[in-house]
Amino acid sequence: MAVYTEVTDEDLDAFVADYDLGSVLSCKGIAEGVENSNFLLVTERGPHILTLYEKRTKREDLPFFLGLLEHLSTRGIACPLPVAARDGVALRELCGRPAVIVTFLSGQWPRRAQPVHCAEVGAALARVHLAAADFTLTRPNALGLAGWRELYAKCRHRADEVRPGLSAELGAELEHLGPRWPADLPAGVIHADLFPDNVFFRGEELTGLIDFYFACNDALAYDLAIGLNAWCFEADGAFNATKARAMLTGYRKVRPLSAREVAALPLLCRGSAIRFLLTRLYDWLNHPEGAFVRPKDPLEYRRKLRFHQGVRGPGDYGLDMEG
Amino acid sequence: MAVYTEVTDEDLDAFVADYDLGSVLSCKGIAEGVENSNFLLVTERGPHILTLYEKRTKREDLPFFLGLLEHLSTRGIACPLPVAARDGVALRELCGRPAVIVTFLSGQWPRRAQPVHCAEVGAALARVHLAAADFTLTRPNALGLAGWRELYAKCRHRADEVRPGLSAELGAELEHLGPRWPADLPAGVIHADLFPDNVFFRGEELTGLIDFYFACNDALAYDLAIGLNAWCFEADGAFNATKARAMLTGYRKVRPLSAREVAALPLLCRGSAIRFLLTRLYDWLNHPEGAFVRPKDPLEYRRKLRFHQGVRGPGDYGLDMEG
Structure with missing residues (x-):
C-alpha cells in the first residue's frame, strides 16, 4: 500500500x-x-x-x-x-x-490464480521477450549473482534473527550456484518481477502487464523461473505442477525453449528463489519502525528454494522434453 | 491508507x-x-x-x-x-x-486550505444542517460527554506515557466541561468529522462532502466547533482567525447562529478538542504492532484545547456578535 x-x-x-x-x-x-x-x-x-x-x-x-x-x-x-x-x-x-x-489498463489482478491464468502469463511473458528483441537500450540486472552476493554480505550477520541456520543455508546455496550459474542462455529484456499483482485479467483474458521497474537484460528463461516461483506455489507452500505445466506450455507455444534452457530450469528457479529470499530478508532486517509497508515474509522463499533444491530434473515442473 | x-x-x-x-x-x-x-x-x-x-x-x-x-x-x-x-x-x-x-464525486481535498475553502465548508455545513432537518432517523452521539468519560477511564492510567501530566490535564478539563456543557442548543443531524480530507474541491468550488460515518444527532453549533478545530489551525499550531471568520461567516449566511450558540462556541471548541484528543490518545495507546495505519498525534489536539481554554470569548474566533 x-x-x-x-x-x-x-x-x-x-x-x-x-x-x-x-x-x-x-x-x-x-x-x-x-x-x-x-x-x-x-x-x-x-x-x-x-x-x-x-x-x-x-x-x-x-x-x-x-x-x-x-x-x-x-x-x-x-x-x-x-x-x-x-x-x-x-x-x-x-x-x-x-x-x-x-x-489506464482495465482488469484486476487475480487473487486466486488458476492454471488458465498461468498459461496466459506464460504466453504473455514469451510475447514480451519476442517484442523486446529489437529494443536498443539495455540495463544490466542489478539483482543477478553479484547482487545476491552483495545482499548476502549485508545480511549474513543478522539472517539468523529471522530463522536460526538461515545464514549458513544462504551461504551454501550461493556457493552451489556460483560455479554452475548458466552464462550463455538466450538473453534479452526480461520483466523480472511478474507477480500476480502485476498482471491484470478480465475473467480468463489477460488485459495488461504492469510494473516494469525491475526490467533488465538477462537470460529469458530466468524470467520464466521467476514466474514459476511467483505463480505456481499454493498458500500452504505446495508446488502446483499443473500450474507450472500450464505456464511453461503457454510460453513455449509463443517462444520455444531450447534444450539447454529446459535443462537449466531447476538451477534458474533456485536462483530466482534466492533472489527474492535475499531482497525480502534485507527489507525485513532493515524495515523502518512505523513504516507504512509491511515487509513480505522472506521464509516463503526459503520453502520455495528448498523445493527446487529437491527436484530431480525439469520434468518435475510438468515439462515434457520435446521442446 | x-x-x-x-x-x-x-x-x-x-x-x-x-x-x-x-x-x-x-x-x-x-x-x-x-x-x-x-x-x-x-x-x-x-x-x-x-x-x-x-x-x-x-x-x-x-x-x-x-x-x-x-x-x-x-x-x-x-x-x-x-x-x-x-x-x-x-x-x-x-x-x-x-x-x-x-x-463517485469529482474533486480533490485541499492539501493547503485557504480562507475561501473555509467559507465554502461553513456554508456547506449549514446546508447539511438545514437539509437534514426533516430526516426521520436518529443516532445518538457516541462520542459526546459520556463517551469522553468512558474513553478517559480507559486511557487515564497510561495517558502520561504520551506526555507527563496529560492524564491530570484531561481529568481537569472533563471536570470543567461536565457541569457547563450546553444541553439545550438547537440540535439536529451533524457530520461530526468534517476534516479537510472529507471535503472535495475543484479550485475554489466545493464539489462534495464524504465520510458521514460519524454523523449523529447533537448540537448543530458543535459541528462548527469541530470544523474550526479541523480547518483553522496552521501546521505550526497557530490559530488562523481569518479562516475561522470565513468559516463562521459562510455558515451564518446560510443558517444564522443564535446568540446562545455564539456564546457557547468557546466551550463547544473545547469539547471538540478533547473529543479528538481522547480518540487519538486511545488509538495511540492501543495501536496494534505492525498495523498499516499510522496513528494520528494526540498532542496536536492538546495544543488546540489549550488555545480554546485561553480565549476571552467568541470574538477571538473572528466573530462579530450581530448574528
Whole structure:
C-alpha cells in the first residue's frame, strides 16, 4: 500500500495543465505497489495512472523503463504507455520527484490464480521477450549473482534473527550456484518481477502487464523461473505442477525453449528463489519502525528454494522434453 | 491508507452482477480513509466507490448513514449516493462484510486550505444542517460527554506515557466541561468529522462532502466547533482567525447562529478538542504492532484545547456578535 509523496491540488493542476488531458476531476492514491507512489488520476479525458518515482527507482534507469513501455506498446503488448505532455516529453517532475502519466489498463489482478491464468502469463511473458528483441537500450540486472552476493554480505550477520541456520543455508546455496550459474542462455529484456499483482485479467483474458521497474537484460528463461516461483506455489507452500505445466506450455507455444534452457530450469528457479529470499530478508532486517509497508515474509522463499533444491530434473515442473 | 479486506475478482464480479452497472473494468484500493476499506470501482457505467465496512462501523448504524446520504442527495447536497442493486437494496454483503457502492464525486481535498475553502465548508455545513432537518432517523452521539468519560477511564492510567501530566490535564478539563456543557442548543443531524480530507474541491468550488460515518444527532453549533478545530489551525499550531471568520461567516449566511450558540462556541471548541484528543490518545495507546495505519498525534489536539481554554470569548474566533 503505497503513497509516499503527498501532492497538493495546486501542484497537480499545474502539472496536468502541461498535457492535453483537460482538467483534473479526481486524483486518489492507490493502495497497491511498494516501490513508487501511484495515483488514479481522472481527468476530462478519462482515467490515467500517475506515478511518482521514489528513491528506490533510480532516475538514470527511467529512460530504459519508459522507452521499454513505449516499445512494447507499439508492438501490441498490453502495458502502460507513457503519455507525453504537449512538448512531447513524458518524463517530468512533480513535487521534486520524477513523475509520469501512463495509460489506464482495465482488469484486476487475480487473487486466486488458476492454471488458465498461468498459461496466459506464460504466453504473455514469451510475447514480451519476442517484442523486446529489437529494443536498443539495455540495463544490466542489478539483482543477478553479484547482487545476491552483495545482499548476502549485508545480511549474513543478522539472517539468523529471522530463522536460526538461515545464514549458513544462504551461504551454501550461493556457493552451489556460483560455479554452475548458466552464462550463455538466450538473453534479452526480461520483466523480472511478474507477480500476480502485476498482471491484470478480465475473467480468463489477460488485459495488461504492469510494473516494469525491475526490467533488465538477462537470460529469458530466468524470467520464466521467476514466474514459476511467483505463480505456481499454493498458500500452504505446495508446488502446483499443473500450474507450472500450464505456464511453461503457454510460453513455449509463443517462444520455444531450447534444450539447454529446459535443462537449466531447476538451477534458474533456485536462483530466482534466492533472489527474492535475499531482497525480502534485507527489507525485513532493515524495515523502518512505523513504516507504512509491511515487509513480505522472506521464509516463503526459503520453502520455495528448498523445493527446487529437491527436484530431480525439469520434468518435475510438468515439462515434457520435446521442446 | 486503508484497505483491510482483500476482495477476489470472482467475488467482486458476482457482487457487481447484481447491479445495473455492466461488468467490472477495474477495482483499486484507495490509500485514504482509516475506518473502512474503499475501492475505486470502474465498471462499464463509469467510476463508483465501493466501501466495505470494517469492525469500527457498527452494522446497526448503517441504515442511518445510508439513509442520510440518500436524504441529503435528494436535497441537493453533493455527497455520495448509495446505488441500489436490481432488487432495490443498496446495503449488501461482500467478503463477509456489509458493503455498498456509492456514486463517485469529482474533486480533490485541499492539501493547503485557504480562507475561501473555509467559507465554502461553513456554508456547506449549514446546508447539511438545514437539509437534514426533516430526516426521520436518529443516532445518538457516541462520542459526546459520556463517551469522553468512558474513553478517559480507559486511557487515564497510561495517558502520561504520551506526555507527563496529560492524564491530570484531561481529568481537569472533563471536570470543567461536565457541569457547563450546553444541553439545550438547537440540535439536529451533524457530520461530526468534517476534516479537510472529507471535503472535495475543484479550485475554489466545493464539489462534495464524504465520510458521514460519524454523523449523529447533537448540537448543530458543535459541528462548527469541530470544523474550526479541523480547518483553522496552521501546521505550526497557530490559530488562523481569518479562516475561522470565513468559516463562521459562510455558515451564518446560510443558517444564522443564535446568540446562545455564539456564546457557547468557546466551550463547544473545547469539547471538540478533547473529543479528538481522547480518540487519538486511545488509538495511540492501543495501536496494534505492525498495523498499516499510522496513528494520528494526540498532542496536536492538546495544543488546540489549550488555545480554546485561553480565549476571552467568541470574538477571538473572528466573530462579530450581530448574528
